Amino acid sequence: MKKLLLVILVIAGVIGLSVMGRSTKSSEPEAVQSFTVIEQPIESTVLASGRLRYGDEFQVRSEVNARVIELAVDEGDVVKQGQLLIRLDQENFEIEVSNQKTNVALRRNDIERAQLRIESLQIQLERQNKLFEQGAAQATTLEDMKNQIAQAQVDFTMQKLLLEQSADALNQAQKRLAKTIIKAPVDGLVSALDIKRGELAVSGGADISLMTLVDPSVIFSEIDVDEADIGNVTLGLPVRVFAVAYLDQQLEGTVSKIATSARNVPGKNSLVFPVEVVVTDSDKVILRPGMSTRAEIINRSENSWPLVPIEAIQEQTEGNDVSFQVFVVNGGVVSSRTVELGVQDDRYQAIKKGITAGEQVVTGPYRILRGLTDGDIVTTVELSDE
Numbered sequence: 001m002k003k004l005l006l007v008i009l010v011i012a013g014v015i016g017l018s019v020m021g022r023s024t025k026s027s028e029p030e031a032v033q034s035f036t037v038i039e040q041p042i043e044s045t046v047l048a049s050g051r052l053r054y055g056d057e058f059q060v061r062s063e064v065n066a067r068v069i070e071l072a073v074d075e076g077d078v079v080k081q082g083q084l085l086i087r088l089d090q091e092n093f094e095i096e097v098s099n100q101k102t103n104v105a106l107r108r109n110d111i112e113r114a115q116l117r118i119e120s121l122q123i124q125l126e127r128q129n130k131l132f133e134q135g136a137a138q139a140t141t142l143e144d145m146k147n148q149i150a151q152a153q154v155d156f157t158m159q160k161l162l163l164e165q166s167a168d169a170l171n172q173a174q175k176r177l178a179k180t181i182i183k184a185p186v187d188g189l190v191s192a193l194d195i196k197r198g199e200l201a202v203s204g205g206a207d208i209s210l211m212t213l214v215d216p217s218v219i220f221s222e223i224d225v226d227e228a229d230i231g232n233v234t235l236g237l238p239v240r241v242f243a244v245a246y247l248d249q250q251l252e253g254t255v256s257k258i259a260t261s262a263r264n265v266p267g268k269n270s271l272v273f274p275v276e277v278v279v280t281d282s283d284k285v286i287l288r289p290g291m292s293t294r295a296e297i298i299n300r301s302e303n304s305w306p307l308v309p310i311e312a313i314q315e316q317t318e319g320n321d322v323s324f325q326v327f328v329v330n331g332g333v334v335s336s337r338t339v340e341l342g343v344q345d346d347r348y349q350a351i352k353k354g355i356t357a358g359e360q361v362v363t364g365p366y367r368i369l370r371g372l373t374d375g376d377i378v379t380t381v382e383l384s385d386e
Contacts, residue, residue: 034380039357046297050223055215062201075193079184088180100170107163114156188213221293224272240296253277305350327362
């Protein structure tokens with residue numbers, strides 16, 4: 001009986017403490033920070049890193065194998081289209097041209113000789129025809145003369161073909177000689193010089209470049225966008241570009257090209273899409289190709305949305321279901337509200353459904369926010385949206 005009485009007293013004490021706790025909580029409202037929901041477009045950003053490069057690049061290559069005897073430009077020089085860049089050794093090519101000219105001259109002599117032979121045989125045939133008419137020549141002699149003329153005409157035709165062949169060979173030799181003088185294909189800046197005087201220029205290799213010309217009037221930032229973010233990137237979006245050498249100087253840019261396929265990048269677990277950003281105000285600072293850059297691609301929504309600070313959002317998990325909620329303050333009393341999220345920027349979360357502009361939501365402190373329940377009484381200190 002005494003034990004039963006003791007148990008009853010303990011239970012009563014626990015209930016009493018619980019009631020006192022509730023009474024204390026309701027009598028002393030929690031002080032929370034609040035925010036009045038605003039409605040406006042939201043600006044989300046996609047962050048990426050990359051490097052600067054100049055505009056169109058032209059790889060200057062040799063089309064013949066020869067040693068460099070003159071470099072007419074240095075790295076960093078600005079050149080005009082048609083300007084001399086490199087002169088190669090011409091000796092072997094000049095000899096080849098000379099030999100082919102000799103072959104052409106010989107072929108022309110052979111043609112002339114064949115033509116003279118045909119003319120001579122035709123004169124002889126006319127004489128034999130007259131003698132035959134007078135009965136002083138045999139028919140076999142006439143037939144033999146006609147065969148000789150036909151053979152001479154075949155030889156003449158062959159010599160003409162050999163002349164054309166020699167002329168083609170001379171033309172090719174002259175082109176090879178001309179290729180020993182390498183000129184600028186376009187206006188540009190010499191951004192890289194990969195050969196020295198005395199070195200051998202080799203033809204036929206797509207990866208063997210003598211120098212690189214670039215268009216210095218345009219500069220790009222080539223950045224790698226994570227595959228999870230590429231859906232938020234479209235052509236023409238504005239971009240804030242920061243070169244590592246000038247982190248305090250914001251440069252304006254525009255997305256000008258998006259790769260159609262992803263690629264692997266060393267050091268990253270996910271795939272990335274290369275994106276090209278043209279820097280539109282590159283004259284603010286001295287930019288050089290190869291500089292590392294940080295880019296912020298700006299995607300501003302066309303519609304206005306109710307916005308709340310990110311810290312006001314509470315995630316709720318039940319099994320495999322995930323939902324989000326905020327605590328709304330009305331007359332000093334809080335109530336939970338399930339919301340549907342939209343895009344977000346560095347500060348605000350857009351709300352698609354569940355809340356409207358003008359309502360007041362709790363933003364913190366976190367230690368209080370995580371313990372709030374419907375019906376709790378609070379006092380609020382409103383945060384500014386500045």
